[in-house]
Structures are given as structure tokens and as C-alpha cells.
Amino acid sequence: MALMITDECINCDVCEPECPNGAISPGEEIYVIDPELCTECVGHYDEPQCQQVCPVDCIPLDPERRENRDQLMEKYRRITAA
Template sequence: ALIITDDCINCDVCEPECPNGAISQGEEIYVIDPNLCTECVGHFDEPQCQQVCPVDCIPLDPDRVESREQLMEKYKLLTEAS
């Protein structure tokens, strides 16, 4: 999963771009629900939020490193559930 750092300027550009609805406005900055973030695997070649963020504040979360297979598995579970 990706994570939003405190460089976030609350511009709201990323939220509508997320195909999994993983991004929301948190108490101080925008936040990503790691259980919903597939790093865009299953939807797009590149993480869409990273593409649009004007301040580049959405790196990989070092505490939530996942393989492509794990991300694809998460994508399948999420799409089956919806």
C-alpha cells in the first residue's frame, strides 16, 4: 500500500482518482486505507494518486510492503465484495 506523508497540502486532487475509494480526508491530512489500496494493481499500470499529487507526498508505505500477487489478490477480494 501507499501512504500519504505530512507534506500533504489537502488539495483533494487524489481522492476522486482512486479506483478503490481508499483515499479520504483525515483529521489533518488525507489518508489512505491500506486495506483498500492495491497500489492500483488490477485497475491501472501506475498508482493514480501518485500521478496527480502536486507535491509528491505519496510514497510506498515501508510498513506495508506487498508483492504484486498479494496486491492482485486484494484487488480480487475487493471487486468480488462490491
């Protein structure tokens, strides 16, 4: 699954630089994650780095973007090949 940022986001700016795929960016009110670029850090790290640094725990799995590890790895390969 891709990750998402909930309304609890406090715009602390710590998640954006941690994303190895550049999937996190400032939105209109809070940070947002581009699900086409989010691999949950598969291919880079063992755990999603944004979740590790988030001080308010507002980055859950996006229930509307169900992807298994193989699909996330394929997305990683596509992103890094570009």
C-alpha cells in the first residue's frame, strides 16, 4: 500500500527530506504523498522513513491503495529506472 498523510499533520517538515522517492510534498494545507511514487521505502529501507520520523504518527497506510511487497518493488524498479 502507499502511505498517506492525515489531517493530524502539523507541517513540521521532517518527513519530506526523508522520502527517497520524492513522494512527499507540501499540499494546500498539509503535506501530501504521491501514491504513484510511494513504495513504503521498499527498495531503499526496511521501514518507511517518513513514519519513523513523524512526531505525531499521522502517516498510515492508504486503505485505497492496496499493494503487496512485490508490487511495491516493481514500482521501485520503475521509479529508479527513470
